[in-house]
Amino acid sequence: MAQTDTSISGGPAHRPRRRIGLFLPYILLGALVLAWTVGWFLIRARAESEMDGWLAQEAQAGRQWTCADRSITGYPFRLELRCASLRFARSDGNFSLGPITAVVQIYDPRLVLLEAAGPFRVEQGDLNADVTWSSLEASFHAASDGFSRASLVVDGPKGVVNTPDPGPIDFAARHLELHARPTPGRFASDGAIDVSLRLAQAAVPRLDALAGSPDPADIDLDTTIEQAAVLRTGTVARELETWRQAGGRLDVTRLSIAKGERRLQAKGAVGIDAAHRPEGRFDLRAVGLEALVGQVMGQRYGADKGAMIGNLVGQFLGGLRRKEEGAAADADNGADALKPLPTLKLGDGRLMLGPFAVPNVALPPLY
Numbered sequence: 001m002a003q004t005d006t007s008i009s010g011g012p013a014h015r016p017r018r019r020i021g022l023f024l025p026y027i028l029l030g031a032l033v034l035a036w037t038v039g040w041f042l043i044r045a046r047a048e049s050e051m052d053g054w055l056a057q058e059a060q061a062g063r064q065w066t067c068a069d070r071s072i073t074g075y076p077f078r079l080e081l082r083c084a085s086l087r088f089a090r091s092d093g094n095f096s097l098g099p100i101t102a103v104v105q106i107y108d109p110r111l112v113l114l115e116a117a118g119p120f121r122v123e124q125g126d127l128n129a130d131v132t133w134s135s136l137e138a139s140f141h142a143a144s145d146g147f148s149r150a151s152l153v154v155d156g157p158k159g160v161v162n163t164p165d166p167g168p169i170d171f172a173a174r175h176l177e178l179h180a181r182p183t184p185g186r187f188a189s190d191g192a193i194d195v196s197l198r199l200a201q202a203a204v205p206r207l208d209a210l211a212g213s214p215d216p217a218d219i220d221l222d223t224t225i226e227q228a229a230v231l232r233t234g235t236v237a238r239e240l241e242t243w244r245q246a247g248g249r250l251d252v253t254r255l256s257i258a259k260g261e262r263r264l265q266a267k268g269a270v271g272i273d274a275a276h277r278p279e280g281r282f283d284l285r286a287v288g289l290e291a292l293v294g295q296v297m298g299q300r301y302g303a304d305k306g307a308m309i310g311n312l313v314g315q316f317l318g319g320l321r322r323k324e325e326g327a328a329a330d331a332d333n334g335a336d337a338l339k340p341l342p343t344l345k346l347g348d349g350r351l352m353l354g355p356f357a358v359p360n361v362a363l364p365p366l367y
Contacts, residue, residue: 036076043106044072047079063233064089079104092235093124110142120159124236131159145188146229152178166206174201174216183224191229191246197221215260222254237367244272252282262288265338270346276365279347285338 055065067083074080081102088095098117105111118132134156141149158172176199183192199219208214227248231239249271257264263286270280342354351358 040075040106044079047081048072051081058233061234062090074103077106079106090235092237093122095120095122112140112142114138114140126164127161129159129161131157133157146182148181150180152176169204169206171202171204173199173203176200186224186226187229191227193225193228195221195223195225211259211262213260213262217257217259220254220256221252224251224253226251240272240276240367244276248272249280255282260288262286263338264289266344268344272366273347275349276367277346277349277363278366281346282344284341284344286341287338289341 058065064087066085066087066089067081068086069082069084071082072079073082083100086097086100097120100114100116103113114137116136116138118136120131122129133154136152136154138152139150141147154176156172156174157176159170161169161171163169177197179196181194183190183194186192197219198221199217201216202219203216205214225248227243227246230242230246230248232242233239234242249269251269252267255264255266265285266282268280268282270278270282273279342356345352346363349363351361351363
């Protein structure tokens, strides 16, 4: 008679335990990696499709974008768009840019980071410019109604602007920062955008003789661009006219220029008149500019009267000295205190400083 197999202990034999529980975490991890990989390639394909559609739409509107050797990489956690060079062309001008990289994180698709290498070349009619830099980084935070913040940071920008008259203009700076955001409480109603510009150690040698100082300048600008939401990527003339008709203007809350011992601050607003010329007015405060402004204003009246009137204008712009001397506050601050200047007015193609027209300066149409 057949006997039932028994274990050493005499009990019935047991089958080996299944080991699937040991491998289950690895199986799930492999499935997750596979699903993530498939999802990444689907996102990449969709990004390429949307990009191709946007480029075709731009081409139909007369704007040609060319991304040389385009590639999209960045697996597994981001998308990296790379162009060996970028070129944009339309009827009124074009520009080209060196290698660029745009990065979008998969887990934060509304944040776009960009790095670009020079040179940057732009052509606009008789104007053209070439710019290089040591580093350029930008960021763009998208939002459901547009964007929440955009920034540009450039180290060591320098270049030349070529014009028929007065000819090439060289420029350079140590550092540039530009930031923009929708104006709180005014973007939906006025399409307003706040813009902040910081330019450190800027130099334009051609202007040194006029300014009377070879020192580099530090420039700070805080302004609000009203009706900026109407601006698109059309020709400059069309976009400026659309902006003008919408009531657009620049509301400058602070402009500060420091060049050596000379400083200028301005506050005001400027727009475009019906003849397409800039119009507006600015309140000015300055120190160290009295002799310069008097000299420029005096050029209008010839050698004899010019010296006298220039001197009078310089004294007028400098303001009257305080009659009382010895006050502690004045002793501490009087030497460097900014003095008010006459209002600067832009209108009818002229530049007026108080009651005086600035000589040899005309404001031509912008477009």
